[in-house]
Each structure stands twice: as structure tokens, then as C-alpha cells.
Amino acid sequence: MARLNPNEILRQVEAEGFERVWKRSAELLPKPSGRRERRIGRGESHPLYDLIQRLRELFLEMGFTEVSNPIIIDENEVYKQYGPEAPIILDRCYYLATLPRPDIGLSKAKRREIEKLGVKLTDKRVTAIRRTLRSYKRGEIEPDDLIEALSKALGIPDTTAMLIVSRVFPEFASLRPEPTTQTLRSHMTTPWFLTLQALQYKVDLPLRLFSIGVRFRREQREDPTHLRVHHSASCVVMDEEVDVEEGEEITRNLLEPLGFERFRFVRKDVTSKYYAPGMEYEGYIYHPTMDRWIEVVNYGLYSPIALARYGIEYPVLNVGVGVERVALALYREDDVRRLVYPQFYAELTLSDEEIARMVRIEVEPETPEGSMIKRRIIEEAIRNADKVGPCELLVYDGEVMGRKVRVYLYERDEGAKLIGAAAMNKIYIYKGNVLGIPEDGMEDLELVREARRRGVQTGIRFIDGVASLAARRIEEAVRSGKRRINVRVRIAKRPRDVNIEIGEVARRYITSRKGRIEVSGPVFMGVRAEIESLNPRS
RNA sequence: GCCGGGUUACCCUAGCCUGGUAGGGGGCAGGCCUGCUAAGCCUGUGGCCUAACGGGCCGCGUGGGUUCAAAUCCCACACCCGGCGCCA
Known part of the structure; x- marks a missing residue:
């Protein structure tokens, strides 16, 4: 069986440079012989997505309509929802950063700076600068060679080229991401406010929506019960009047068909600021092999202040189920990392079969x-x-x-x-x-x-x-x-x-x-x- | 963020304290042996180079340093594994 030889390939790249080896790298792939006949049976599904699939069906049966909520959300939304609590929430969020987009268009300001360095900018030179920077960006010029390439393209000394790069185009010399105010959602709640705001006059009440998707939290370290990215099975009910008790009912309707019988619901003493005070509950299910109660659901009535900031006129009940936690109990697994990422965490075990x-x-x-x-x-x-x-x-x-x-x-x-x-x-x-x-x-x-x-x-x-x-x-x-x-x-x-x-x-x-x-x-x-x-x- | 343990060839593992030829086992490959079985013996088993069989250079996560000499001592970094903390 022909195989790739990683050591040899990397040696060649080292010796000849990326570009040359890459160009002929198709030849490094083993040739299909056309003779391999393989019987490929049905693949295996991932247990987490099996559970998600079942939850989707259950939500639909319960009369909830599926929506897709935004994942990238401006920090501003968190302030609107959480008020003074926002900084604590945002501390747990990932902010998105982006690389500054270098000014290949050569703004007037950049031109002036270049001319200040004693380089007369003819049309030809402007084109040469653009072309050089563009091929640098594409990776055709190695970082070490940028200054040399620029000095050749412009017919100027190395030292001047160096000055141009360091003073006029610092963004090329070091790629430093710059933070934005965009965050990855840490709760499904965050986008719900936006979705509800958009739909409140377009759909007759009661509005029953659900969405199952990822949320992101800045965990220092992933451990048996915490992942940086996990799924929330979340739903909202907006109506002229909503009873917080319905949260428990929805949870039971969702989890009982999966075989769970023992639940515990507790009113939280300290309420999150996006809920109305005393209107937030937590639900637990019993994990049979870990022999303990694990928190899997959080529900409550949104705070009128938060709703008001989005111009929402009706009360909203929100129920959010932590899918991985439910999966832990369902599959009797005790490490969420192993369950979700068996390729990284599960020790390979082969049965005798x-x-x-x-x-x-x-x-x-x-x-x-x-x-x-x-x-x-x-x-x-x-x-x-x-x-x-x-x-x-x-x-x-x-x-x-x-x-x-x-x-x-x-x-x-x-x-x-x-x-x-x-x-x-x-x-x-x-x-x-x-x-x-x-x-x-x-x-x-x-x-x-x-x-x-x-x-x-x-x-x-x-x-x-x-x-x-x-x-x-x-x-x-x-x-x-x-x-x-x-x-x-x-x-x-x-x-x-x-x-x-x-x-x-x-x-x-x-x-x-x-x-x-x-x-x-x-x-x-x-x-x-x-x-x-x-x-x-x- | 703090503390501890780790990374050695196809796989496992020893060596590190106390610097001096990378040792053992398995697997794989070749040779010898061979008739009722757990089964022997020998050799080879990272990469590159070679004026060619004799060797040379590089290889113990990566990059530096100390030293006549580094897997081993020192520094930095990466990754993995624990524990603590954080965990609306």
C-alpha cells in the first residue's frame, strides 16, 4: 500500500520552499489503482446529534417552530439584556478580533507618508507597491523577503523599503488581530431577544419558537462537565400571559420521552438580571451511574426591563436545556469531553469482536x-x-x-x-x-x-x-x-x-x-x- | 490564573537525580532450526549523505544555552494529563 511520507515531504519543503514542492505535490499522492474494492456499510452517527435530532422532533410535536438564531452578537445586546450584570457575563464571552485590512488602495495619507520618506510616487511605482503587497498577502512572498521584493519593485534601497514597511504599512510587518465589539453568544437568550423583537408583530400569539445550537464560553480549561462550545436546546413562549410553571411542563414533555423519570426543580434565590426577580428556575435530572443530580435546564420569565429595551410588549418564557448534560445522563457517560470528542479523549478500546x-x-x-x-x-x-x-x-x-x-x-x-x-x-x-x-x-x-x-x-x-x-x-x-x-x-x-x-x-x-x-x-x-x-x- | 506530572524510534518502556556508545520487550522483516504447539537461535528494524560496506552527519516534543561531551544540566516555548480556581 503506497503511503505518504511526512518526514520526507517536510524535508523537501524545508530544502526547496513551499511553493516548489506544493506545485508538484499532486504527484506525492498515491495513485488510485482502480482495483480497490471496498464494501462500505452505513456510517455511524454521533450520539450528541442523535439526541439533538430527537429533541427537534419533540419540540416540533409540542408545537414549537424552529428558527436559526444569530451566533455572532454585538456586546451591546448583552448590556441591553443584563444591565449592570453585563460585564460579568461578557467576561465569559469570546470577543471576535480581526486582522486589520492593509490599505492596498494606497490612500492619500499613505502616499504622503511614502513621499515624505523621499520616494517619488509615479504611477508605475504605485502599481508596483500594490502588486508587491498583494502577492505578499497571498503568501507568494515570504515575510523575510518582503523588504527585498519591495526595494526591487520600486528601485529603491533596502533601507528605504524597510522604512516604508515599518512606518507606512506596519500592519503588514506584524499581523496583530484587532478586537471588535462582536462576541460569540454565550447564551441562546442573547439572540432570542433579537428574534422576538423581529417577529412580535408578524406572527400571531402565542409565539412558540425553538432553536438548538451552540454557545461559547471562555472556560480556562475543559473538564468532565465543561466544554468551551456546547449546545443549548432552547425555546421561548411569548403570549399575552405566560405562567412560569409552564417551564417545568415543557421540560418534562421534552425529557420524559427520553426515559427520564426523576426531576428536581428549584427556584433560584439569586436571579439573573435578564429574568424578572424570583422568576428563574433550575431543573435537575438524576444521573444513574454518576449517582448525582445534574443541572440540565434553566427557565424563567424575561425581565420587563430587558423586554422593554427591545420594545417587546408581551411576557416571554424561556427554557434552555443543556444538551450535553442530558446526553451524559442518557448515555451514562461521565466525561462530556469523551462523549463529544471521542476522537481526542476516548482511549481507543477495541472489543474482541x-x-x-x-x-x-x-x-x-x-x-x-x-x-x-x-x-x-x-x-x-x-x-x-x-x-x-x-x-x-x-x-x-x-x-x-x-x-x-x-x-x-x-x-x-x-x-x-x-x-x-x-x-x-x-x-x-x-x-x-x-x-x-x-x-x-x-x-x-x-x-x-x-x-x-x-x-x-x-x-x-x-x-x-x-x-x-x-x-x-x-x-x-x-x-x-x-x-x-x-x-x-x-x-x-x-x-x-x-x-x-x-x-x-x-x-x-x-x-x-x-x-x-x-x-x-x-x-x-x-x-x-x-x-x-x-x-x-x- | 496557580500547582504538579508528562512528551524517547512502528507500539510499549528504561535511561534523567549522579552528563560519556539510546538499553529492553513487543510487532515487523530476513536467515538458521523444525512434525503435535504458547516454540528456540541469529540478524536487521529513525532520517540524510557517501568517493561504497568502511563510515560520516543529524535524530529522545520545539528552539536556544552551558560543556571537551547533553535524552540527561539551565532557559524559553508548544502540546498532553491531573488537581485547584473560574463556571451567569
Whole structure:
């Protein structure tokens, strides 16, 4: 299998520069051979999004209409909603910063500054400056070379070019992001005010809306119960009159169908400023494996002051469910990082079943005749297993790709059985070990007994691997015009010796956990084939 | 933000205190051995260079420094893992 070689690629980039290597980098990719046939089954969904999907359905059934709320919100909105509490909220927000856009248009002010440095700006030079800066921005000129490029383009000394860059275009020399007043929403509440304001005269009351989406919080560190980005399943009810009790009802209607039975709702003593005082509640569900109550929902009636700042004339109930928290309890997981980002946090664990699926016969016959030869070898070997050598059995007499082929199983040694004792061994996976063990016997070894009783069978025997290999070799011999071919396997020490391959992922997993790959034993199988020449008379 | 632990080749791991040839195991590859099995022995297994078999240079997260000599000591940085704090 062709692969990329990261070390070599980076060395080339170092030696020749990015641009040159990049231009020919398509050649570094392995060529599609067109022969790889892969059976691709259905993919796996992410449990978090499965839950989101169910919550969406439940909201819709409850008569809520889905909306998409803005994610980027000006800090000003937070002040309007939270009043004096805003700075505390904003402390937890991410502000967006952007790189200053360099003035390639060359404003009058910039021109004056350049001329002040003693460079007469002809039209030609203006064009040259623009072109140079533009290609710098595109990465065609390396940062180290900017000054040189500029001095060449303008026909001025390096020192002058340096002055132009440092005084007139400092934004090019160092890319420093500049903060804006835009923030990433830390609550779904923040955009709700905007959405409600926009819809209050356009849709008849009661207005029932929901939105499931991400919110961002500036956590110092992500931990088992905190992520920087997580999902809120949020809904609002705006009507001429709204009862805060409905928050509990909505929560139950949302979570009971998921199988939750135990809830706890508590009125918060200290109310957030965007809610009316005493009108904020928290809800908990019981996490069965962590054996504790976890906070999953917050609901309340928006403060009339906050509503007034958006010109909203009706009371609004807001319910926000923390999706990841619910997922924790639902899937009985105790670390939200592992649940959401298994690719980063979950230790790779392969069940024996999964390892078993990664064990396969490496080389297989390609033609129907080849498969028949493989089958015949196995049948005859098993039937005559106890036959004592020297002996030879004709197991196949027929055509392969238009040539007459006779295949024999043989044993030359005096007194030896046709096939070795380990030939019928089966590959078992047991507790992360790959073991090739016989149907019976070897009772003194505990691992063998256990593996036989509790391990996962792959259904692959040593003989299957060897017969596949022999059949394939015969096909190849026919193709290349050989007259005879002999495949003999004696004592196996490794999977490869019996044409069995353990996938790389499984192998890494096993070796990194000090598991054993024990595919060995006296196999002793001899297969030879005679292939009739193309011209029967020769 | 504070405190602690870590990063060694395909995988795991030792070496660090006390500087001196990167050791062991697994896997993989090659050779020897071979008939009832947990199974032996030997060799190889980072990259580059070479006037060619003899070697040279670079490699222990990255970049510096100290030193005749650095995986090891010092400094800075990155990333990972814990704990504390923050967590409307």
C-alpha cells in the first residue's frame, strides 16, 4: 500500500520552499489503482446529534417552530439584556478580533507618508507597491523577503523599503488581530431577544419558537462537565400571559420521552438580571451511574426591563436545556469531553469482536477456479488428515484460465501425517490477544481454555490461510506460464506465515497494550500443482 | 490564573537525580532450526549523505544555552494529563 511520507515531504519543503514542492505535490499522492474494492456499510452517527435530532422532533410535536438564531452578537445586546450584570457575563464571552485590512488602495495619507520618506510616487511605482503587497498577502512572498521584493519593485534601497514597511504599512510587518465589539453568544437568550423583537408583530400569539445550537464560553480549561462550545436546546413562549410553571411542563414533555423519570426543580434565590426577580428556575435530572443530580435546564420569565429595551410588549418564557448534560445522563457517560470528542479523549478500546473483524486472510484466489482449488485443498486435507506419508492426493484436476491444472496435496516424510497438528487451529480473540488454538487439547494452558470458552472466534483456520495462498500462487503460476508450483508451509511463527493478516489498527492496539499475537504451531502442509503447457505436445 | 506530572524510534518502556556508545520487550522483516504447539537461535528494524560496506552527519516534543561531551544540566516555548480556581 503506497503511503505518504511526512518526514520526507517536510524535508523537501524545508530544502526547496513551499511553493516548489506544493506545485508538484499532486504527484506525492498515491495513485488510485482502480482495483480497490471496498464494501462500505452505513456510517455511524454521533450520539450528541442523535439526541439533538430527537429533541427537534419533540419540540416540533409540542408545537414549537424552529428558527436559526444569530451566533455572532454585538456586546451591546448583552448590556441591553443584563444591565449592570453585563460585564460579568461578557467576561465569559469570546470577543471576535480581526486582522486589520492593509490599505492596498494606497490612500492619500499613505502616499504622503511614502513621499515624505523621499520616494517619488509615479504611477508605475504605485502599481508596483500594490502588486508587491498583494502577492505578499497571498503568501507568494515570504515575510523575510518582503523588504527585498519591495526595494526591487520600486528601485529603491533596502533601507528605504524597510522604512516604508515599518512606518507606512506596519500592519503588514506584524499581523496583530484587532478586537471588535462582536462576541460569540454565550447564551441562546442573547439572540432570542433579537428574534422576538423581529417577529412580535408578524406572527400571531402565542409565539412558540425553538432553536438548538451552540454557545461559547471562555472556560480556562475543559473538564468532565465543561466544554468551551456546547449546545443549548432552547425555546421561548411569548403570549399575552405566560405562567412560569409552564417551564417545568415543557421540560418534562421534552425529557420524559427520553426515559427520564426523576426531576428536581428549584427556584433560584439569586436571579439573573435578564429574568424578572424570583422568576428563574433550575431543573435537575438524576444521573444513574454518576449517582448525582445534574443541572440540565434553566427557565424563567424575561425581565420587563430587558423586554422593554427591545420594545417587546408581551411576557416571554424561556427554557434552555443543556444538551450535553442530558446526553451524559442518557448515555451514562461521565466525561462530556469523551462523549463529544471521542476522537481526542476516548482511549481507543477495541472489543474482541472488533479485533476479530480486523483479522483477515491476506492473499485470496481471484478466479472462481482458484476458489474451487482452495475449497478442494481444505476438504481433502481435512478428510485425509490422518493419512501417513509419504503420500500424495490429487485434489483438483481441471482448468484454470484455459489451462489444464492438477493440484496435489502431498507429504513426503516417512511416518508423518498429511497435515500438521496446528493446521486446523482457529484464530480466537480473547481479551485483546490473538490466539491460534486447536479445537481441543492443550488443556494445561489456562489462556487456551479460557479463549476457547469465552473468546471470539474469527472463523479463520490456519488451513484456510494456507489453502488461499496456495490457490492464489497457482493462479499466478498459470498466468506467468510456469509448469509447476509448490507451496509448502512448515512451522508457523507469525500470522503472515499462514497468510493471515492483522490489520494495522488492531496490531497497534494489541502491541501498545502488551497483548500477545500467538499464531504459531506445526502446520506442515504441502501443495503442488502441475500446469499443462500451452502447447499440449511440448 | 496557580500547582504538579508528562512528551524517547512502528507500539510499549528504561535511561534523567549522579552528563560519556539510546538499553529492553513487543510487532515487523530476513536467515538458521523444525512434525503435535504458547516454540528456540541469529540478524536487521529513525532520517540524510557517501568517493561504497568502511563510515560520516543529524535524530529522545520545539528552539536556544552551558560543556571537551547533553535524552540527561539551565532557559524559553508548544502540546498532553491531573488537581485547584473560574463556571451567569
